[in-house]
Amino acid sequence: MYRHLILAGAGSCAGGICRFLVQSAVQHRSPSPYPWGTFLVNISGCLLIGLVYGLSERGNLLSPDARIFLATGICGGYTTFSSFALENVSLMASGEWLYFSLYLGLSVVVGIMATWLGALLIRII
Secondary structure (H helix, E strand, O other): OHHHHHHHHHHHHHHHHHHHHHHHHHHHOOOOOOOHHHHHHHHHHHHHHHHHHHHHHOOOOOOHHHHHHHHHHHHHHHOOHHHHHHHHHHHHHOOOHHHHHHHHHHHHHHHHHHHHHHHHHHHHO
């Protein structure tokens, strides 16, 4: 049990740092009120967790410890939909209805497609 906590915690730390770096780098380069940084993090995180899921489904390619570290830790620390929800509320509050609609719709649809693609890529390899 403690080993799993350490694996999840270490992965979450690394994922959180990566999230901060990617989100900050992208958002600082975008003049738009659209939250491109979080969008990129959420979509790439969906792809990553799809790849982890695909590897897990292939049998013994990932140990249970590796799955905890990668899926729960790295992906869990890297992607957060709480930021997603807050940014949607902010877009609505500022009357940015087009950006709100795009962000909400694209995040859900493209995220699901990226997760499916990640799992598919592992299946066909």
